[in-house]
Amino acid sequence: MKSYNIYISGVGGQGIIKTSIVMGEAAMKMGKPVVMSEIHGMAQRGGVVSTELKIGPARSPIIPEGEADLLLAFEPLEALRAIKIIDNSGYVITNTSPIFPFNISSSKYPYPDINIILEELASRSDLFALDAWGIAKKAGHILSLNMVMLGAAAAVPTFPIDKKLLLESMKENLPPKSLSVNLKAFEEGYQCVIGGK
């Protein structure tokens, strides 16, 4: 039996670690083994942030290139940067609203056109693209973007964690006063991917 490997990537401050913990605790509630890796510190000041989760039998949370079952990208450029991680039969979910690197105007390479990013992602995987920023804003707060992405992940056919347990884990990990916005954001993300099938 193989583990289900999830690679989550984006930009510091998007709530990636929190999302990963919600997933991991939900997997634990299901009685599944789960390991996770996160990077703290210097990486958080507007830089790239990524976490890796393996649900199922595995000792190391580190996912070899080409062996992720799901790439959950909170930012389109970071989706493209992480694409090598995805298995050919894997799924990619990406947020389509970009966050430009602070030094993009002096960068040797320009920020790629969003359509080119999506084309490239689609050529390598089963792709769901959604404007998570817009959905989060509509749900009530842009900071609920991470729960839009979690909802979208929950709708992926291969995703191994029960939606019910994810919601339970959200309740335990998110501040009570923002819970209703977050639950709405989750549901919107979920419907977006289910509807897109």
Place this chain on the structure above:
Amino acid sequence: MNIRDIPKAQKGDKLFLLGNEAAVRGALESGVSVASTYPGTPSSEIGDVFSAIAKNSGIYFEFSTNEKVALEVAAAAAASGLRSFTFMKHVGLNVAADSLMSVVYSGVNGGMVILSADDPSMFSSQNEQDNRHYARLANIPMLEPSNPQEIKDLMKYGFQLSEDWQIPVLMRTTTRVSHMRGIVSMDDLDKPKKEGFFHKDPTRFVPVPEVARVNHGKLIEKIEKLESEVNKSPLNKVFHDKGDLGIITSGSAFNYVMDVVEENDLPVKVLKLTFTYPFPEKTVLEFIKNVNKIMVVEEVDPVMEKDVLAVMGKNSIIKKVYGKLDGTLPLIYEYNPQIIRKGINKVLNIESHDKTPKKGRNLPKRPPTLCPGCPHRAVYYSVKKAIADLKLEDVIFPTDIGCYTLGIEAPYEAGDYLLSMGSSVGTSCGFSKATQQKVVSFIGDSTFFHAGIPPLINAVHNKNNFVLVILDNRTTAMTGGQPHPGLPVDGMGDEAPEISIEKMVEASGVMFKETINPLNIKKSETVIKKALKYPGVAVVISKYPCMLIKSRGKKKNFTVNVQEGCNECNICLEELSCPAIYRAEDGSINIDSQLCRKCSVCIQLCPENAIKVQKINK
């Protein structure tokens, strides 16, 4: 889960814990009484959890001024019969090393665990030193966990071992273990001893040469006896016992080895070493005898590999040993499953069929940067402006360790030389003596308390000539916002005397000392120019709280916009380079209202007065 739940969980409960969180639970289950640290990634969260729970758990916890003090606090507690825990990042142990070398001589009464979190591949460090060398240098028993559950279990084992043998125990983790999350089963908590008592014994605790000579002999004896214990230890055990290639491994590397071996059921035996110093020679010898080929998989230096070769040499065994020394595995950086798979395949003559995808396109990088509204950015802008106005050339910028190290990036480029915590001030002394160049150095508030004061005294006493800018943002920002002695709160969350940086600077004999609000650009430039002209040591204290703290919970009823009159001179974009300021597709300059912290610095530096405040009408 909330970190405050860590002491509340009952025996048998399972929590999804970070390695660092598991270390705290393990200490609580061991009845630890005293814990101390100086924050440093990848060990910082251990202190954050202690800070949140110490009071209610009956534990004394402190953020010490530096790692040496932290180790000394823990050593004295252990000498007084209490269990103590001190933890730090790998380079922190360098700071603490002076006392570490002596505490192994005198030993402990209560159990004492010292955790060193190493950082292979340098995610947030200035080097990737392998602190397993410290076990050998100091002669201290060492444990190496592979996952959060093991960290928790080894804390308990470590405290008992330390108490039984009256010697501190070193626990060596790496980033991938400290920052790994996994399911951890809880055991019962043990009640901490409230009070210790120090029984005097100068022949043990005061290492004058006469005493030290005797105690070194006793230490060697202790370690020799411990060897028999380590060779019997069930912590060192064989996994996947089939095949004629024997892999010896530890820590995070064990996880990679097992995932690769079990995936394809390879003909490999794996010896996991967890109690790794003194080196379990007999265990290793038995293992080696039963295999034809040996491979050693460890991060970072070939420490065990050399020990394995020594065991073979002593016992006249000739077998091939694969590892770092023969080039099978890389000599630097952390491992991952791909590297290990490639290495094992090479040794087993299996063709590697790694799914190597075609090379992707070149993408723009996303380097970390100072946050929008960060007071450090304003200081860098003012310093560069003042230097340009005075037409100073070849100015040297020694820098230090903290968020402000990000000042090395364009456009500030205000980071020319860095060695370690506090080195900005010490190296400024050297540069100002060795060259005729002007020196402007930067140090943060927490780093100043950690290691900046002795070199400042040195600078004044030795009649140096440089400008020191102390970036006082009222927190230890890079590691997540821990308090330091300059704040009115301590690690327990209690009120505490605030040590004034201004007064420390004055007491060091500095004659030029001015405090600025860095967000006031004009005033800052004037003061910095004055400092640059001053013949001697000039200290400018830039005092403004970190935006990550300052902006919490406060809403301002205005936005900052680029309005009519902007002639696209690009000063805000290119010289300030705030992440909130961007050029839109139509070429116009805009401010991202989501990112903007309304610090007003860009308003002050716009020569056309085109950046303005706009009230939000409710």
